[in-house]
Amino acid sequence: MAKRIDVSDLDIYYGNFKAVEGVNISIEPRSITALIGPSGCGKSTFLRSLNRMHEVVPGARIEGKVVIDGQDLYGSDVDPVDVRRQIGMVFQRPNPFPTMSIYDNVVAGVRLNSTKLKRAALDELVERSLRAANLWTEVKDRLDRPGAGLSGGQQQRLCIARAIAVEPEVLLMDEPCSALDPISTLAIEDLMTQLKERFTIVIVTHNMQQAARVSEFTGFFNLAGVGQPGRLVEFNPTEKIFSNPDQKSTEDYISGRFG
């Protein structure tokens, strides 16, 4: 199930503005890859180019190659809708569908994939996904209530449940824990560690300890200067990044001597 992602010479644009430049990276299957870097350096932009969500923004485009298990993600015969069904995403801000109940939120993706499941199978899937997202005990008595009635952290876990309910091959997470308390954060991290047995996970985080705790590989993005595109400065095993990075700027950023 898990897939390998190879990115070569990727430039990402918003209209004429080049947001990210020259990314080369190989993301290993069945592992967690963390992306760190200062605000505005293009981490979210890069992440969104991996499931073709980037092109949803009017005028946005990419140059370069993204290959998943040998298949060119941006090939002319590839439907972005299919790409997104295989590559799930959790956003920086929790975004459960406000018009749907908690239950319907969890199964929203499954219903799209047009696999007709029996009610019992759906019930089972909802429980499994919510348990995996560490939310089940809090919501099991109000599955028919609107998802927007949950707290911010609960909403984010609901979004994670929704993303993993469809069993994606790759899971992209953009600062999934920025709205969570430490206990929920740890639960999500445990969850990621379990999920990486089956999925490839890429996570953007501002939390160094989190990157150090959960990831096998870490990529450091940085801006060369104001108005310049972001670049992938260093990509190495997490242990190496946090003990003996190749680049001076990586070390500065990690040790808080940034800027």
Added chain:
Amino acid sequence: MTTTSAPPPQPEPKRRVGDRVFAGSAKGAGILILVVLAGVAVFLVTEAWPAFTASPADLAGGEGVLSYVAPLVFGTLLAAVIALLIATPLAVAIALFITYYVPRRLAAGLGYVVDLLAAIPSIVYGFWGIAALAPALVPFYGWAERNLGFIPFFAGPASATGRTMLTAGLVLAVMILPIISAISREVFSQAPLLHREAALALGATRWEMITMAVLPYGKSGIIGGAMLGLGRALGETLAIALVLSISGGISFNLISNTNPGTIAANIALQFPESTGLDVNTLIASGLVLFVITLAVNMLARWVVNRRADFSGAN
């Protein structure tokens, strides 16, 4: 650390002039609306009262005010419902097309053209209905009578002039289309990006994204727009008076020359020649129209509020 037991005087909360002016004018406008509404209601009731108390034989039709008004109510509702059934899906489709399918530069122009439909005076719609739409529909009515005659709506005999209930409903549909589509467009374009992206990231096609994140969010807007359109359709006078061939009675037949009138068109047609009790009868029918419109609006409110906590407006 004061020795006195009296609490220090609280500083008066400072109220700015702008706040006071705004609060005052908002309150004034609200009260004014209520006063106008009450005034209209009082006028209608007092002027209509003689028609309710007079002996039935003295009234037009000779069978009392209720049996006079009943076919008119029926005709009003029938024409408005036809218009609504045709216009709402079309307006929603137009609004979706303009907001989510057309390139942005084209969208503004297209929206403007649809809005222009609202600027056409209803007398012009009436002429268009009589002169262009009605004759054009005559062959269709003949076909419908022959092939769909088993459905009561198309029982016939088909009108040779085309001035049927269906033609009137179509004219009304075109008239209310811009209201419904303008309001739908407004709410559709406000559907939060966050939720549209959530749908797309799950692998929704554009249409699935619309059904998951746009239509549910815009539902109350669609209902609101439809109700505004219904309000206009119920009260539309000139276009109906021109287009519809009226003979009275109650009939579901949509393609014939014998149609019930509508309240507003009937008032417009009868009022110039009416005196005395006939005027009171017409005003009584106006009162009924007032009540219907009020009921429609309250129903709409209720529908919109019923699932407010799922509306996504928070």
